[in-house]
Amino acid sequence: MIKTFDVTAIRKDFPIFETGIAYLDSANTSQRPRQVTGAMMEYFEKYNSNIHRAAYHIAEVATERYEGTREKVRAFINAASTKEIIYTRGTTEAINLVAYSWGRRNVRPGDLIVLTILDHHSNIVPWQILAAANGAHIEFVDIDERGELRQDQFRDLLEHSPRLVAFGQVSNALGTINPAREMVAAAKAAGATVLVDGAQGAPHQGVDVQALGCDFYAFSGHKMLGPTGAGILYGRRELLEAMDPFQSGGDMIKTVRIEGTTYHDLPWRFEAGTQAIGEVIGLAAAVDYLSGLGMDSVRAHEREITEYAYEALSDIEGLTLYGPPPSRRAGVISFSLAGIHPHDLATIADRDQVCLRAGHHCAMPLMTRLGVAATARASFYVYTTTDEVDRLVGSIKEAQRIFK
Amino acid sequence: MSTGTAADDQFYREYILDHYKNPRNFGRLENPDITHEEDNPLCGDVVGMDFQIRNGAIADVRFHGRGCAISQASASLLTERLKGLPLEDAKKISKADVLGELGIDISPARIKCALLSLKVLKVGAYGLADTDEDEE
Numbered sequence: 001m002i003k004t005f006d007v008t009a010i011r012k013d014f015p016i017f018e019t020g021i022a023y024l025d026s027a028n029t030s031q032r033p034r035q036v037t038g039a040m041m042e043y044f045e046k047y048n049s050n051i052h053r054a055a056y057h058i059a060e061v062a063t064e065r066y067e068g069t070r071e072k073v074r075a076f077i078n079a080a081s082t083k084e085i086i087y088t089r090g091t092t093e094a095i096n097l098v099a100y101s102w103g104r105r106n107v108r109p110g111d112l113i114v115l116t117i118l119d120h121h122s123n124i125v126p127w128q129i130l131a132a133a134n135g136a137h138i139e140f141v142d143i144d145e146r147g148e149l150r151q152d153q154f155r156d157l158l159e160h161s162p163r164l165v166a167f168g169q170v171s172n173a174l175g176t177i178n179p180a181r182e183m184v185a186a187a188k189a190a191g192a193t194v195l196v197d198g199a200q201g202a203p204h205q206g207v208d209v210q211a212l213g214c215d216f217y218a219f220s221g222h223k224m225l226g227p228t229g230a231g232i233l234y235g236r237r238e239l240l241e242a243m244d245p246f247q248s249g250g251d252m253i254k255t256v257r258i259e260g261t262t263y264h265d266l267p268w269r270f271e272a273g274t275q276a277i278g279e280v281i282g283l284a285a286a287v288d289y290l291s292g293l294g295m296d297s298v299r300a301h302e303r304e305i306t307e308y309a310y311e312a313l314s315d316i317e318g319l320t321l322y323g324p325p326p327s328r329r330a331g332v333i334s335f336s337l338a339g340i341h342p343h344d345l346a347t348i349a350d351r352d353q354v355c356l357r358a359g360h361h362c363a364m365p366l367m368t369r370l371g372v373a374a375t376a377r378a379s380f381y382v383y384t385t386t387d388e389v390d391r392l393v394g395s396i397k398e399a400q401r402i403f404k
Numbered sequence: 405m406s407t408g409t410a411a412d413d414q415f416y417r418e419y420i421l422d423h424y425k426n427p428r429n430f431g432r433l434e435n436p437d438i439t440h441e442e443d444n445p446l447c448g449d450v451v452g453m454d455f456q457i458r459n460g461a462i463a464d465v466r467f468h469g470r471g472c473a474i475s476q477a478s479a480s481l482l483t484e485r486l487k488g489l490p491l492e493d494a495k496k497i498s499k500a501d502v503l504g505e506l507g508i509d510i511s512p513a514r515i516k517c518a519l520l521s522l523k524v525l526k527v528g529a530y531g532l533a534d535t536d537e538d539e540e
């Protein structure tokens with residue numbers, strides 16, 4: 001039996017709920033507890049200084065805390081070494097780093113890149129740019145009627161020996177939980193390099209990158225109770241060692257001479273310029289917070305809320321749900337209402353202080369595939385309550401009353 | 405903050421909903437002198453307009469499209485205003501005019517929805533003006 005936590009107590013850590021909002025947009029960005037903002041404020045107010053270079057005490061503290069996040073993140077995703085933990089601005093920058101530093105050198109004319117129709121734009125566009133630059137081509141794995149990836153088609157594509165396979169652990173638009181471990185194993189067996197977009201995975205399911213077996217794993221701090229501007233690229237050490245720098249300049253070098261430059265060791269080789277120090281320190285507090293709750297408990301709570309919401313929404317006439325049944329999805333529910341555009345629903349919900357996403361969720365190929373221009377989306381996290389779901393149902397009924 | 409009760413729902417006033425559910429001048433014109441369509445990829449709103457021009461004035465107009473209540477009602481309202489209007493006057497219709505006609509407070513997030521039909525008119529009308537000059 002997985003222990004669950006007291007949501008009422010958790011919400012006291014999140015001052016934003018004192019405003020009275022019902023926040024149902026955590027797949028977009030999460031809220032942040034006092035522990036995270038407090039750790040950041042402590043840095044800004046007590047030891048604000050630059051890292052890796054100054055010879056005074058507060059800079060030593062800053063460096064220590066900044067580097068300390070790396071070990072916490074390493075443990076959180078069970079990487080083999082902190083050398084494999086690269087700080088980025090977020091998932092988007094992490095994927096761009098791989099597309100640039102690994103992709104430009106390793107993807108050759110005629111190579112195949114396999115992506116999926118569920119992917120977020122951040123796991124599509126960098127590969128499109130790479131494919132155009134290096135003469136590769138891209139194939140997309142389709143979904144079935146439940147919104148789950150067609151594994152038969154995926155296996156067929158693997159027969160063509162793709163150079164790279166990249167897919168999301170969890171779909172941000174439908175909540176589909178992909179069988180990541182099986183997909184990585186099959187792709188590796190086919191000789192592909194594999195990147196898993198963990199933006200919706202790490203915050204909600206957690207991850208063990210060694211068990212998963214992928215070459216790269218990318219995720220964002222701001223979707224897991226941390227601040228914006230601090231994300232992570234995990235890369236297997238032997239791949240990272242062989243990769244060219246991404247951005248270059250200060251802090252990523254060993255020596256710079258007029259004749260040429262030698263680069264810093266891992267992981268700093270990929271961290272050029274002054275970093276988001278306060279944000280990285282905040283990320284450590286977010287990891288601590290989630291670890292304190294336990295990722296199994298996080299998942300159990302989200303599943304409870306998702307099942308509650310799925311059932312409540314299923315009862316509403318004229319409401320169409322997209323994606324798999326609640327037992328096979330993360331805390332994300334996309335839906336549409338007959339005769340009411342998602343933006344109109346979101347505007348009406350906003351009047352009730354219900355924060356709801358409406359749009360294409362940065363997954364336009366998926367929207368095209370589903371034959372819709374946009375959907376409404378509710379997404380949940382550790383602090384979500386059934387009361388917030390009830391308020392969403394109230395807003396939907398109000399919208400139906402107005403538009404009837 | 406608003407409590408969202410029915411009576412105060414000025415954003416979705418009766419006439420806006422009426423224009424959304426019963427759009428005026430909806431459909432297509434046969435052999436239009438100009439036709440133009442624009443979309444707003446962020447929310448998937450689409451508005452297109454067909455114009456028939458006689459003696460420099462908009463003799464007839466129809467719009468088509470899909471999307472939220474604001475984009476579609478705004479297009480419907482605009483077509484009512486355009487019928488019979490000299491093209492030069494139509495070109496002068498401003499953003500403020502369109503928002504004023506809607507008569508509601510539009511949040512920054514919805515401005516693009518409200519002004520999509522005006523964009524169709526402007527691009528369409530100026531395109532037509534070019535054609536006219538070519539013919540002369």
